[in-house]
Amino acid sequence: MMGQQVEQAALFYEFRLEERVPEGHLLRRVDAILDLSFVREHMAPHYSTIGRPSVCPELMVRMLLVGYLYGLRSERRLCEEVDLNLAYRWFCRLGLEGRVPDHSTFTKARHGRFRDSGLLREVFERLVEQCLRAGLASVEHVAVDGSHVLASADPYRRVARRDELPREAASRAVREYWEGLDETAPDLEGVERTAPKHVSMTDPAAAWSIKHGPGRFAYGLNAVVDTASGIILDVEAAPARLGDEPKASRIMVERLRKRHGLAPRVLTADKAYGSGPHLAWLRDRGIEAHIRVIEHLERHERRRQTAGQLPRSAFTYDAVFDSTICPQGARLAATKGDGSIVQYVSSVKDCRPCPIRAGCTSGLRRKVNRSRYEDVRQEVLAREATPTFQASLRLRRRIERLFACIKHNDGLHRLRLRGLRGAGEQFLLAATARNLKHMAMALTRAEPISG
The missing domain is CATH 3.30.420 (Nucleotidyltransferase; domain 5)
Structure with missing residues (x-):
């Protein structure tokens, strides 16, 4: 005979939220290693001493971490899920009757106190310090x-x-x-910027x-x-x-x-x-x-290189005299460099009677470009x-x-x-969540993570 469920309301329920979160649950393992006790002290200078109490900053951080641990990017949906999910409520210290803040609260905190205080960066850095101290x-x-x-x-x-x-x-x-x-850091040397x-x-x-x-x-x-x-x-x-x-x-x-x-x-x-x-x-x-190593020098060098038939590798650099020696033994003297490039130019007196001039250059003299960082390039190439x-x-x-x-x-x-x-x-929160998962697995390898 087919059974039928009959709803019977009870007058009293004995319910403990702590018992509803399994031992192997991801949030339980994360909670064991996550220390947010510093948040209130860190955020104290950014709150007024008078007025109505605001939403607890630690609660908002915990809710954001839940969102990034479980791929809940929408803050509106995050608030709905925390309101319904018992494990989320337990992790956020809300209990059964705690009120979930409105999604607009995150927007105000993110563009205000969180950004001014660097709270998300501080949470991430403290977690990295914890990993380094524990040898993880x-x-x-x-x-x-x-x-x-x-x-x-x-x-x-x-x-x-x-x-x-x-x-x-x-x-x-x-x-x-x-x-x-106006606050942008200057570009790196050797990197060409275009609009x-x-x-x-x-x-x-x-x-x-x-x-x-x-x-x-x-x-x-x-x-x-x-x-x-x-x-x-x-x-x-x-x-x-x-x-x-x-x-x-x-x-x-x-x-x-x-x-x-x-x-x-x-x-x-x-x-x-x-x-x-x-x-x-x-x-x-x-x-x-x-x-x-990037095999060729910068495009700037290649544009200035002559159409000679002998490659640059045929010339030997002399670090003592800061000059380049051609296959015939003539020295090319350094001229004024441009950025990270130094140009070495031969003498017309050396090139005019040179027996291999036709295979070296079509001009009166040969020019060879060399990077100012050629020594470190060769060092890494040898490695x-x-x-x-x-x-x-x-x-x-x-x-x-x-x-x-x-x-x-x-x-x-x-x-x-x-x-x-x-x-x-967003990158900081994603990295924090990823590190928490790594730490939870590394510190509790005995059982698989659920949830």
Whole structure:
């Protein structure tokens, strides 16, 4: 006989929220390692001492972490899920009767107190410190890379020049863009800057990218990762331009030194980081670069190179006298350099009677360009054949898998916030959530994570 459920209301219920969250649940494991006791003290200077009590900042941080742990990017939906899910309520310390804040509260806090205080950065950095102290991560061998993440910008709402952007009655993202132009760090030496092809009217800080099919506006998610553990040591948001990736890596390496007093021993990256100025910057800081060197010098050098038949490799550089020696033994003297390029020019007296002149140059003298960073380029090139270098290149692939997890598993394939600061906050939360998952698995390997 088919049974039928009959609802019978009880007068009293004995219910404990603590018992409804399984031992192996992800949030229970995360809660065991997450320490947010510093939040109130950190945020105290940014709140008034009078007036009505506001929403607890620790509650908002916990709710944001729930959203990034479970791929809930919409803050409206996040509030609905926290209100209904018992495990979320337990993690956020809301109990059964606690009131979930309105989704608009996050917007006000994000553009106000959270941004002014750098709270999200502080949460991330303290978690990294916890990983370093516990031996879960180190800076012995790190990988650096960047990945494009689509911006919240319509590709058809664009202008050709930034001067066409409105200054009066502009959106928040446009105002932040104009305010940030004067604060932008100088470009790296050896990186040629060209005017952007398109400028977004809704998010002008994003860069036009055609890396993955049709043109879209995007930001660069740049990260430093410990290759042994997969822990993210730092993240930095930048426009999705190839030339901004080395600059972002310098910012992150310097921040590791200032915040944690540590510098990587070995740094591996792809060929986009193999320019002479960047390799020299790493060497000056005692960091061993395992990066494939860009084979050719800058386009600037190739444009100025003569149409001679003898290649540049046929000439020998003399570091003692800072000159170049041709195959016939004549010296080419250094002239005034241009940027990172030094030009060496032969004497007409040497070239006129030279027996191989016709195969060397069609002019009266031969000119040879040499990078100011040729010594460090050769140093890294000699390292490429070593087994440790090849092993580093294989370990570098782990950061590619990390980007795949953040985009597809964690749902950060497209940004919701606009502006460079908004992109940076989303990257910080995504990295914090990813590190929490790594720590939860590393510290409690005995049982699989549920939830």
